[in-house]
């Protein structure tokens with residue numbers, strides 16, 4: 239959420255620059271004001287880092303890489319992940335917090351369409367020994383292991399058929415805040 243707001247702020251600034259000051263900016267570029275050019279390129283880099291398109295990066299033929307960050311405030315940095323049907327997805331989960339797994343454990347669980355989130359989360363809460371994944375469930379398309387602060391894990395799976403899916407963290411109580419949409423186009 240915070241990231242999104244920052245992105246809009248940057249875009250706002252760029253918008254003002256290009257609307258009001260377009261001519262001036264072009265002149266400056268023509269005369270080669272190095273400081274000015276540097277500033278512009280830095281801003282563009284920041285924007286591309288936080289834009290939704292940067293969430294999934296094509297790394298190699300057929301494999302798209304998605305980096306999902308979690309923290310001690312029970313947040314996913316992405317509320318929406320977009321991939322293409324049939325694409326191989328490498329999902330990297332990074333816990334940027336400091337709290338241990340037993341206090342602030344997080345995972346990524348991609349659920350079949352139509353799964354009742356509260357019902358699934360209830361079952362998951364009883365599966366502590368299994369990283370909060372209900373054994374023998376048919377609701378899970380893919381999931382990572384549970385990780386604590388400072389840890390990182392990754393999984394690879396094939397994107398399911400086109401449609402919108404829910405993803406959650408299945409640590410007890412977290413799904414209410416830690417959920418997002420996994421959109422397959």
Ligand code: CO
Pocket residue numbers: 312342343344345407408409412416
């Ligand atoms: Co969690």
